[in-house]
Amino acid sequence: MEPRPILVAVAWPYANGLQHLGHIGGAYLPADIFARYHRARGNDVLMVSGSDAHGTPITVRADQEGVDPIDIVNRYHPEFLRQWDTLGISFDLFTTTMTENHHDVTRSIFNRLRERGYIDLRTTEQMYDPEAERFLPDRYVEGTCPHCGYPRARGDQCENCGRTLDPIDLINPVSRVSGATPVLRETEHFFLLLSKLEPELLAWLESREGWRRHVINWSLQFVKDGLHDRAITRDLTWGVRLPDDELGEGKRIYVWFDAVIGYLSASIEWAQRSGDPEAWRRWWEGPEPESYYFVGKDNIPFHTVIWPAILLGHGDLDLPTNVPANQYVTFKGEKASKSAGVGRSVLEYLEVVQPDALRYALASVLPEQNDTELTDDEIVRRVNDELVAVWGNLVNRVLSMIGRNFDGVVPEPADPQAADTELVATVDRALDEVAASIEAVELRAALRAAMSAAQAANAYLSDNEPWKVVKNDPARAGTVLHHALQAVAGVNVALSPYIPFASASVAEALGVPSGEGWARTEIPAGRRLGALAPLFSKLDSPLFGDDT
RNA sequence: GGCGGCGUAGCUCAGUUGGUGAGAGCGUUCGACUCAUAAUCGAGAGGUCGUCGGUUCGAGUCCGACCGCCGCUACCA
Numbered sequence: 001m002e003p004r005p006i007l008v009a010v011a012w013p014y015a016n017g018l019q020h021l022g023h024i025g026g027a028y029l030p031a032d033i034f035a036r037y038h039r040a041r042g043n044d045v046l047m048v049s050g051s052d053a054h055g056t057p058i059t060v061r062a063d064q065e066g067v068d069p070i071d072i073v074n075r076y077h078p079e080f081l082r083q084w085d086t087l088g089i090s091f092d093l094f095t096t097t098m099t100e101n102h103h104d105v106t107r108s109i110f111n112r113l114r115e116r117g118y119i120d121l122r123t124t125e126q127m128y129d130p131e132a133e134r135f136l137p138d139r140y141v142e143g144t145c146p147h148c149g150y151p152r153a154r155g156d157q158c159e160n161c162g163r164t165l166d167p168i169d170l171i172n173p174v175s176r177v178s179g180a181t182p183v184l185r186e187t188e189h190f191f192l193l194l195s196k197l198e199p200e201l202l203a204w205l206e207s208r209e210g211w212r213r214h215v216i217n218w219s220l221q222f223v224k225d226g227l228h229d230r231a232i233t234r235d236l237t238w239g240v241r242l243p244d245d246e247l248g249e250g251k252r253i254y255v256w257f258d259a260v261i262g263y264l265s266a267s268i269e270w271a272q273r274s275g276d277p278e279a280w281r282r283w284w285e286g287p288e289p290e291s292y293y294f295v296g297k298d299n300i301p302f303h304t305v306i307w308p309a310i311l312l313g314h315g316d317l318d319l320p321t322n323v324p325a326n327q328y329v330t331f332k333g334e335k336a337s338k339s340a341g342v343g344r345s346v347l348e349y350l351e352v353v354q355p356d357a358l359r360y361a362l363a364s365v366l367p368e369q370n371d372t373e374l375t376d377d378e379i380v381r382r383v384n385d386e387l388v389a390v391w392g393n394l395v396n397r398v399l400s401m402i403g404r405n406f407d408g409v410v411p412e413p414a415d416p417q418a419a420d421t422e423l424v425a426t427v428d429r430a431l432d433e434v435a436a437s438i439e440a441v442e443l444r445a446a447l448r449a450a451m452s453a454a455q456a457a458n459a460y461l462s463d464n465e466p467w468k469v470v471k472n473d474p475a476r477a478g479t480v481l482h483h484a485l486q487a488v489a490g491v492n493v494a495l496s497p498y499i500p501f502a503s504a505s506v507a508e509a510l511g512v513p514s515g516e517g518w519a520r521t522e523i524p525a526g527r528r529l530g531a532l533a534p535l536f537s538k539l540d541s542p543l544f545g546d547d548t
Numbered sequence: 549g550g551c552g553g554c555g556u557a558g559c560u561c562a563g564u565u566g567g568u569g570a571g572a573g574c575g576u577u578c579g580a581c582u583c584a585u586a587a588u589c590g591a592g593a594g595g596u597c598g599u600c601g602g603u604u605c606g607a608g609u610c611c612g613a614c615c616g617c618c619g620c621u622a623c624c625a
Contacts, residue, residue, distance in 0.1 A: 217551095396585070
């Protein structure tokens with residue numbers, strides 16, 4: 001089978017704080033599992049993402065600390081890299097939107113859409129602070145909410161009643177920058193003509209197959225309700241400059257236009273680094289490439305509507321194959337949140353939980369259909385009662401029996417019985433089942449299928465009792481262990497996208513390649529097995545003492 | 549308010565186009581085993597499928613209303 005080019009695009013995190021388990025379970029872990037599977041299968045995977053440097057939360061944070069936005073990004077970007085490395089999230093490139101390349105690519109997309117008539121220049125009115133001599137983003141204007149009377153409502157939304165606002169509706173508006181009363185003033189901005197792209201977009205969405213129900217229904221309705229043209233520039237000094245600074249130094253391309261372009265610019269950067277600057281085209285042009293965008297549910301419209309609109313406007317680049325958006329991992333019923341302080345950072349968890357164990361616990365509760373609740377006790381339970389009990393124990397009991405009774409050398413499969421070959425066949429079927437589920441981005445179901453195969457191997461051992469048989473019939477015991485070992489080898493492949501570190505250890509002990517090929521490798525009789533310590537440690541509850 | 553999703557065993561979740569007595573993992577009870585990190589294997593118990601109404605020979609599955617939770621609502625991305 002020809003290798004398929006598969007783009008694994010993962011949401012760009014704001015570089016304004018550490019990440020929590022909700023982020024990982026929502027996007028990064030599923031993307032990594034998907035990517036590892038496809039690499040093993042022999043497909044050409046390009047997995048990219050990066051730190052979003054231009055998001056509003058970053059400028060807000062920088063304002064609070066009185067530092068430059070770039071300082072905030074430079075503080076957290078290396079932490080992200082460390083986090084990916086520790087957790088085994090295998091990006092081909094994790095860059096930032098601060099690179100010269102990204103800015104150039106963004107401008108070239110801008111120019112292309114403008115040439116093709118999908119971007120135009122319009123004059124609008126906007127709040128202006130006469131004292132600070134600058135235009136104000138909506139959220140920088142404060143005043144009394146016209147709906148509920150809350151005195152400190154922001155220009156974009158009232159925190160008290162939750163209604164969306166327009167800053168000109170605020171009573172007694174005040175600039176948060178200087179305290180002055182803002183005035184309306186004319187300003188020029190570029191608009192993306194979403195209304196013009198609407199029919200094409202709708203036709204494309206209606207032709208999608210295999211998308212998650214909540215993703216496709218929401219997207220279709222969003223477009224059917226009618227798309228408005230959106231301003232893609234802002235009165236800012238932080239962000240991608242316009243070509244030739246056309247509107248002056250104080251106008252920048254706004255983050256929601258440039259951030260999604262990061263998928264493309266990162267692909268191009270990866271190609272440049274790889275020594276073949278045109279290599280990115282393999283994942284972006286023509287009918288071959290498949291692209292999967294792993295994002296959280298709050299990010300759906302940007303990946304099912306706005307990014308596809310930009311790509312349609314460009315004309316020569318491929319639209320997403322699927323956007324398997326996840327719902328949320330919640331903690332005690334609450335969505336994890338950097339700003340609200342709900343949920344510990346991933347790096348804190350990694351101090352007390354092995355990366356594979358954390359990956360397993362998260363993978364078993366991925367919020368593919370619903371918000372899913374995950375507590376520390378649940379992590380302990382998943383690891384101790386499932387991962388250690390079923391898989392860690394299976395590997396350990398098989399290897400230690402071969403070690404004790406056969407001197408660590410794989411015994412001969414003398415005179416195999418139906419049960420022996422059936423076990424191995426069951427594992428091979430499980431590999432197909434896992435593959436089919438992962439292809440459909442049903443990663444929880446795939447994990448369950450892999451674990452079921454491990455349980456079948458445990459049941460096989462119980463039925464055939466090699467520890468008892470060995471006393472009177474060593475040849476039969478050897479046959480059973482030989483087949484149990486083949487099952488271990490197969491299940492290890494099925495689990496490899498989920499627990500890559502442990503999987504590599506097992507592969508090494510068995511003397512087989514790791515992460516290459518989606519099939520069981522036969523372990524020949526006579527091979528001496530490597531030593532292997534227990535794969536996982538049991539966890540104690542509570543994970544973090546009793547302070548939370 | 550509008551749009552979308554969700555509400556199924558103690559817990560976390562599956563349930564294709566409506567159809568034999570509603571499922572899985574874990575927990576729990578009983579039994580087996582003792583090679584293995586007191587791990588494993590087998591059997592059982594456990595649910596008026598959010599509420600009410602409707603369509604149908606038949607609905608967890610379709611329709612309506614209501615309750616609750618989540619997301620979006622175009623200046624968070």
